[in-house]
Amino acid sequence: MARNERLIPASPERVFAVLSDPDSYGHWVVGSDTIRDADPEWPRVGARFHHRIGVGPFKLNDHTEVIAMEPDRHLELHAKARPLGTAHVVLDLERRGGGTNVTMVEDAGDRLTKLVFNPLTHFLVRRRNDESLRRLEELAVGR
Template sequence: MIEVCRTIRTPPERIFAVLADGWSYASWVVGAAHIRAVDDGWPAVGTRVRHRVRPWPLQIEDQTVVREMEPDRLLELDAHAGPLGIARVRLTLEPVSATVTRVRMGWRAAAGVARFVPEAVLSLMLRPRNSETLHRVEDIAIHRQLPAP
């Protein structure tokens, strides 16, 4: 599994609020270009975000499905990417203090051609991408106005 980690100066519930907003998926997932639909109840297990990946006009219409979820703590996804296959993505939120959270993002090829690429090669491509993904999550979690409860 390829893993990146980022310590974010905000509580886990703010970070999870970003992950729990399916319409924000393309804002923080590097490579997601457009959200077409979000299932009611996202991010409950089995719900989906339907999206496009890749730059226009070479976009692929695909989806991401929730495999496991624990509010404010864990979100595991199967991110489909057309012929490239399916990536298993696990986002774990670990409170460091009341106002600081360590976010770990694990990625592994679950199906498709990426399973046959050596992990060292995938790591060279995916660590920077996944680090940027966590940077985007941080920006949104810290700077966006959350809806009133």
């Protein structure tokens, strides 16, 4: 499991506004290339956005679905990048002072992906998610 935290100098409402905009994921999620389409009810439970991930000529199309959501506090996602695997991602927002402590936990989203999640994979995912949370902060503070 990869666990990251970041104190963002913006309110939980501002951070959640970024998470509620499916087009923002193309910017703040490292490895995401473009958002191809999104259900209009995003981020309600069951809603999806369809994305392209990868670098250079190596691109995959798949989708991310909302598993659970509590406005301004919690977002749980099932992100797919098949055939590479799936991820279970939880974002918890907690008001702290004038900002928001964001905790992001990412783990394998299915049994097959768990076979390749090892200490090195978790380390690399933590590094990637450090940068993702930095980009999330950039968007939340800029709103």
